[in-house]
Amino acid sequence: MRFVDEYRDAEKARALAAKIAALCEPGRHYKFMEVCGGHTHTIYKHGLEDYLPESISLVHGPGCPVCVLPMGRVDDAIALAEQPDVIMTSFGDMMRVPGGRGSFFDSSAAGTDIRMVYSPLDALKVARQNPDKHVIFMAIGMETTTPSTAMTVLRAAAEGIENFSIFCNHVMIVPAIKAILDSPDLRLDGFIGPGHVSTIIGCRPYEYIPAEYGKPIVTAGFEPLDILQSVYMLLQQLAEGRCEVENQYSRVVPWDGNTVALRAVAEVMELRPYFEWRGLGFISHSALQVREKYAAFDAERRFTLPGVRVADPKACQCGEVLKGVLKPWECKVFGTACTPEMPIGTCMVSSEGACAAYYNFGRFSRQRIQEVSIESSRA
Amino acid sequence: MTHQDTSQQQVNWAQAAVAGHASAKHDEDAGFPTHQPGTEHGGREQLVLERIERARRARPRVREKLITLAHGAGGKATQSLIEAIFLDAFRNPLLAPLEDAATLTAGDSRLAFTTDSYVVSPLFFPGGNIGDLAVNGTVNDLAVSGACPAHLSAGFILEEGFPVEDLRRIVESMAAAAAAAGVSIVTGDTKVVQRGKADGCYINTAGVGLIPGGLTLGVSTARPGDVVIVSGPVGDHGITVMLERGELDLDAELVSDTAPVHELVRGLLDAVGPDVRAMRDATRGGVATILNEVATAAGVAVVVDEDSVPVRPEVRGACEILGIDPLYVACEGRIVAIVDPGAADAAVAALQGHPLGASATAVGRIVEDPPGLVMLKTGFGGTRIIDLLVGDPLPRIC
Numbered sequence: 007m008r009f010v011d012e013y014r015d016a017e018k019a020r021a022l023a024a025k026i027a028a029l030c031e032p033g034r035h036y037k038f039m040e041v042c043g044g045h046t047h048t049i050y051k052h053g054l055e056d057y058l059p060e061s062i063s064l065v066h067g068p069g070c071p072v073c074v075l076p077m078g079r080v081d082d083a084i085a086l087a088e089q090p091d092v093i094m095t096s097f098g099d100m101m102r103v104p105g106g107r108g109s110f111f112d113s114s115a116a117g118t119d120i121r122m123v124y125s126p127l128d129a130l131k132v133a134r135q136n137p138d139k140h141v142i143f144m145a146i147g148m149e150t151t152t153p154s155t156a157m158t159v160l161r162a163a164a165e166g167i168e169n170f171s172i173f174c175n176h177v178m179i180v181p182a183i184k185a186i187l188d189s190p191d192l193r194l195d196g197f198i199g200p201g202h203v204s205t206i207i208g209c210r211p212y213e214y215i216p217a218e219y220g221k222p223i224v225t226a227g228f229e230p231l232d233i234l235q236s237v238y239m240l241l242q243q244l245a246e247g248r249c250e251v252e253n254q255y256s257r258v259v260p261w262d263g264n265t266v267a268l269r270a271v272a273e274v275m276e277l278r279p280y281f282e283w284r285g286l287g288f289i290s291h292s293a294l295q296v297r298e299k300y301a302a303f304d305a306e307r308r309f310t311l312p313g314v315r316v317a318d319p320k321a322c323q324c325g326e327v328l329k330g331v332l333k334p335w336e337c338k339v340f341g342t343a344c345t346p347e348m349p350i351g352t353c354m355v356s357s358e359g360a361c362a363a364y365y366n367f368g369r370f371s372r373q374r375i376q377e378v379s380i381e382s383s384r385a
Numbered sequence: 386m387t388h389q390d391t392s393q394q395q396v397n398w399a400q401a402a403v404a405g406h407a408s409a410k411h412d413e414d415a416g417f418p419t420h421q422p423g424t425e426h427g428g429r430e431q432l433v434l435e436r437i438e439r440a441r442r443a444r445p446r447v448r449e450k451l452i453t454l455a456h457g458a459g460g461k462a463t464q465s466l467i468e469a470i471f472l473d474a475f476r477n478p479l480l481a482p483l484e485d486a487a488t489l490t491a492g493d494s495r496l497a498f499t500t501d502s503y504v505v506s507p508l509f510f511p512g513g514n515i516g517d518l519a520v521n522g523t524v525n526d527l528a529v530s531g532a533c534p535a536h537l538s539a540g541f542i543l544e545e546g547f548p549v550e551d552l553r554r555i556v557e558s559m560a561a562a563a564a565a566a567g568v569s570i571v572t573g574d575t576k577v578v579q580r581g582k583a584d585g586c587y588i589n590t591a592g593v594g595l596i597p598g599g600l601t602l603g604v605s606t607a608r609p610g611d612v613v614i615v616s617g618p619v620g621d622h623g624i625t626v627m628l629e630r631g632e633l634d635l636d637a638e639l640v641s642d643t644a645p646v647h648e649l650v651r652g653l654l655d656a657v658g659p660d661v662r663a664m665r666d667a668t669r670g671g672v673a674t675i676l677n678e679v680a681t682a683a684g685v686a687v688v689v690d691e692d693s694v695p696v697r698p699e700v701r702g703a704c705e706i707l708g709i710d711p712l713y714v715a716c717e718g719r720i721v722a723i724v725d726p727g728a729a730d731a732a733v734a735a736l737q738g739h740p741l742g743a744s745a746t747a748v749g750r751i752v753e754d755p756p757g758l759v760m761l762k763t764g765f766g767g768t769r770i771i772d773l774l775v776g777d778p779l780p781r782i783c
Contacts, residue, residue, distance in 0.1 A: 007701055016766035053767020077396065102455075106396045115451035124633060230765045319399030341437035343406035346775040347461045348448060350399045357708065365437075367769040 013229030014052065022234045023057040029241040036062045038240055039330050040198040041183060043070025043358025044228050050367035052230040062237065065192075065330035066360035068182045068286060069200055071147045072099050073328060073352040073359045075175060076282040077316035080105025083144050083173055085312050086305055087118040093136060094120045095129035096144040099356045104349060106316040110144075126158035126172070133162070133170035142305045145172040150202040152176045152294065153267035156274040159296070159303045173305040174296050177281060179203050180211045181292035185283075187219045191331045196240040198233060199225040201255045208263025209251050216249040227255040274300055284318065284352055285325025324351035327360055334364040341365060402448070406440070438757070445469045459670030460774030484603060485665060486530040488596065495598075497532035499523060500591035506781045508551065508585055510629040512622075512640030515588055516558035518717060518783060521645045522668065523592040524566040528647040529664040529720055531602045531654065532594030534566055540574040540589040547585050555586060566645035568592065600654070604663040604675075604723070607683040611662055612729035613749040614722045616649060616742040617642070619672050620700040620714035626782045628703065635706065637699040644718030649739045653722060656735035660728035667719045669783055672748075673712040673771045675721045676759045679751070687759040689749035689771065712761075713774050715782050723751065 030036065040046060046066045049055060055064065068074055080103055087094035087110070094110070101110045101122065114120040119139075123129050126143050133141035145155040155172055162170045179200055186192065199212055204225045215223050222243040226236035236254045243249060253259055274297060281293030296304035318324065321339045326332040334340055334353065344350040346362050353361035445465040455462040472480065479487045486499035503519040513521075520537065527534040539559065543552065563570050621642040628635055646666060654661060665675040672694070676687045689712075696704075696711045704711045718741060724732045729747055736742030759771040 007698055007705070010705060014765045016764065019766055050769060052763045052765040053761075053769045054765070056767040104399070108398070111453045111455065112449070112451065115449075115453045128632070230767075316396060319396045319403070321403040322399065335433045339403060339406075341433065342440040343403045345440070346772075347455075347465070348402060350402060366772050366775075 010229070013227070013231045015231065018231055019057055019234055022231070022238055026057075026062070026234070026238050026241060027059050029238065029245050030059055030061050031245075034061065036195045036241070036244075037065055037193065038062065038196050038198055038237060039065040039067045039186070039194050040226075040233070041067040041069040041179060042198075042200045042203070042228075043073065043356065043360075044202065045198055045226065045233055046070070046360050046363050047358050048228050048230055048233060050363040053367075054230050054233060055368075057234060058237065064198075064237075065194065066327065066334075066363075067197075067330060068186065068283070068328045069148065069179055069203070070328075070353070070356050070358040070360075071151070071177065072103055072356035073324065074177060074182070074283045074286065075100075075103060075146060075352065076284045077105045077318065078282070078312075078314055079175055080109070081107055081316060082311040082313060084108070084110065084113045084118070086142050086173055086309055087113055087120050089140075089309055091139050092119070093132060093139050093141045094118065094144060095123045095132055095141060096120060097124075097146065098122045099358075100144055100146060102349065103352055103355050106314075126155050127161070130158050130162055130167065130170055133167055137169060140169045140171070140308075143170070143172045144175070146175045148177055148179050148200070148203050149206045149271075152271050152275070153206060153264070156267075156270040159274045159300055160270060162303055163300065168302070171303045171305040171308050172296065174275065174294060176275065176294045177283065178292055178294070180207075181289050182283060182286065183212075183215065185286055185289050185292075186329055187215070187221070189329055189331075192329060194221060194330070195244065196221050197223040198236045198240070199223045199251070201225060201227050201232070201259065204253075204255065204259040204263070206264050206267050209253050209259065209261050210263075212251045216251060220249055222249045222252070224252045224254050225259055227258065273297075282315065283328075285328040287325075319350050322351040324353045324361075327351075327353050334361040337361065405448075455775070458774060459668075459674055462775070463670075464773065482603060482605070484530060485526040486532065486594075488530070495596040497527050497530040497594045497596055498591070499526040499530070500589065501526060502587065502589040503783060504584070504587050504781055505626060505783050506584060507626070507629055508555065510626050510641055512625060513643040513717075514555055514558050515586060516555035517562035518641075518643050519588040519590045520559050520562035520566065520568070520570075521643050521717060522666075522783065523590040524562075524568060524645045524647055525666040525668075525718070525720075527592050527594040528645070528650040529602075529666050530594075530596070531600045531650075531664070532596045533651075534568045534592055534594040534645075534647055536571045536594075537563065537568050537590050537592040538572045538574075539570050541576070542583055542587040542589075543575065543577045544583040544585050545577060545580040552586065555588075562645065566647055600658065602661065602663050603682070604665070604679045605682040606662045607679050607685055607723045607751050608662070609685060609751050609753040610726045611723050611751040612726050612732075612747050613676065613679075613687060613689065613751070614724060614729065614732055614736065614745060614747050615667070615672060615695065616646070616720045616722070616736050616745045617716075617718075618695040618697045618700065618744060619667065619716055619719060620696060620704065620711040622717040623671070623714035623782045624700045624703045627707075633707070635703060637703060639697070639699045642716055642718040644741055646718055646720055646741060649736060649741045650720065652739050652742075653732060653735045657724060657728040657732045660725035661732070662723040662725070664720050664722045667716045667721050669715050670774055671711070671713040671715055672719075672721055673710070673759065674774060676749075676771065677773045679723060680757050680759050683751070684756045686752045686755055686757070687749055688752055689759065689761045691761050691764045693746060693748045695744050695746060710771075712771060717783065726750075 129143035224236040275294040323337040353359040486497040736745035
């Protein structure tokens with residue numbers, strides 16, 4: 007398949023893996039964080055770690071929007087869905103995220119009207135089709151999905167649609183990366199930078215990472231060769247003593263981002279003073295809310311929310327996993343009390359969550375997997 | 386910035402889940418070393434994996450208070466529901482193997498007996514409709530059990546206001562499908578419910594068929610060395626139905642693969658009968674779910690080669706866009722067969738001799754270790770696990 011297969015070519019991967027191995031300083035251990043959940047998913051889905059030497063470990067970052075949503079916000083969303091004559095609309099991966107009182111799936115089973123949509127414009131369509139109901143879109147995501155929410159609000163305003171609002175939970179990745187860099191328990195050698203987020207914000211917002219923290223970052227695409235190449239580019243920077251922002255995903259990411267999208271976001275939304283990230287706590291200026299001008303489309307203003315902060319379950323170590331301090335399997339409840347079918351933590355829910363990716367795809371050590379591979383070709 | 390907050394609410398269900406788990410835990414866990422953050426793969430990882438295996442072997446429980454869509458998706462939730470609620474209540478030796486059809490004995494004859502309900506939405510889709518799906522699905526469950534499908538029942542649940550013309554079309558397709566499969570529909574039932582209490586038309590079919598002497602099939606008989614064969618491109622039906630709903634604004638020249646596989650199966654059994662360990666039709670949950678059943682039932686591992694699995698470019702494209710794996714997408718006219726390695730080539734040739742099996746191919750092998758797991762050698766050259774599906778990427782496809 008065009009635009010897919012060329013980025014999954016096993017022969018090219020082997021060549022790149024050899025170059026990566028050659029660049030590794032003997033005796034040195036490298037730790038790179040892939041910020042995006044999409045990267046985590048690719049790494050496990052394609053078995054990419056099989057190509058990396060043992061001296062390189064990939065640490066999974068906080069870039070999974072579903073994973074960082076705090077439980078209290080899920081409860082608020084369910085409270086909205088429980089209002090009379092409300093239809094809640096949501097992306098599919100939000101459906102199983104547990105709040106203090108269960109998930110959207112549970113709420114839907116109990117009688118609320120929660121529908122899966124593939125785009126916020128579909129939610130607007132639901133609003134047009136149901137003029138006697140109020141339709142709320144559960145807006146989640148990082149900079150990647152924020153513009154489409156903003157455009158939908160602008161379209162609703164232009165069309166004068168009155169029975170539509172958004173429950174805005176959009177967050178921004180840059181403050182989260184900063185929080186991780188400021189966290190004392192983690193030592194990283196560099197970042198595999200967000201790909202699709204960067205299509206919107208460009209590469210400039212990352213310049214503080216090499217400048218102030220002395221860490222290289224390479225913006226990366228989501229195919230396995232993209233990620234391998236980014237690892238290679240990071241190693242090259244380290245080997246040559248460089249430390250800068252580089253763009254591996256130049257086929258999609260313009261250095262200055264997408265100004266049209268950014269303008270739409272700025273028109274509709276503004277910074278929140280602070281917002282809670284699951285596991286990471288409150289991070290200042292890390293999320294967006296609807297501007298006063300568009301208050302009519304803001305579910306938080308139209309309805310009263312419980313707004314109760316719900317503590318993460320004591321046993322859950324999603325915070326440490328999201329910060330890259332723990333590997334998923336090092337969490338106390340991984341795979342026992344917390345499984346994809348009965349998740350306690352959000353990292354086990356989304357297909358982009360590190361724990362779910364590890365549980366569904368990884369789970370066995372590279373060595374074990376290789377043994378099986380050899381055994382099966384002999385059989 | 387950290388923020389002090391006093392109004393924290395505790396999460397009762399999560400505490401209950403952890404506690405519930407702790408009480409079911411085995412003593413060996415006492416020896417589990419405390420973890421050291423950030424340390425690499427090694428012995429402790431193995432312990433975690435063993436811990437997971439123990440957790441999975443524990444008796445399945447349905448912890449939810451209400452049925453959710455996940456319980457019907459064919460994945461882990463469905464499995465828990467079947468084992469913890471249905472099997473627990475109905476337990477008997479004929480049900481226990483949980484095969485596609487039960488094997489009954491009547492005098493000297495052995496009969497296969499099966500049932501299936503159909504709730505597909507939309508009712509009409511390229512390549513078929515709920516009617517031929519309902520006949521083919523049951524015919525196929527009988528066929529892969531090694532039986533010659535003979536008689537079917539048909540039960541209809543109709544919604545008030547459903548167009549008679551649509552019902553006529555559905556029933557005509559059923560008659561045609563039954564004729565094509567050489568079965569007769571010999572008994573039936575009709576119920577009508579109030580508008581809004583059903584979605585147009587639901588159908589249940591049950592079927593019986595005669596199993597020829599000497600044939601014993603079962604996923605638990607798979608053994609290391611055996612070859613896994615699929616009879617054609619996977620995922621056509623699921624993706625066709627998904628696209629037909631029109632929610633995705635995607636178009637493709639794709640039709641459902643709904644078809645009766647009894648002749649295909651007969652050809653395979655005539656060629657290499659004694660060397661066939663098991664067959665399944667890859668419906669809800671797709672090929673991945675079947676291979677997991679094999680791995681669990683036989684206590685073996687299955688290794689699949691991603692590049693060998695036939696997938697139409699349209700299906701692959703749609704799956705890429707939707708972020709799903711074609712291995713989990715339903716087929717309605719494909720079988721998965723586990724055969725002795727010595728007979729693999731002959732089995733593939735036999736399947737290819739039938740139009741429905743033209744692109745039949747070997748896709749993997751059974752190996753000894755690690756038991757209960759299905760693994761994929763990815764096209765990219767890596768390796769990963771293919772687990773049972775959680776959740777429901779494609780609801781109501783059959």
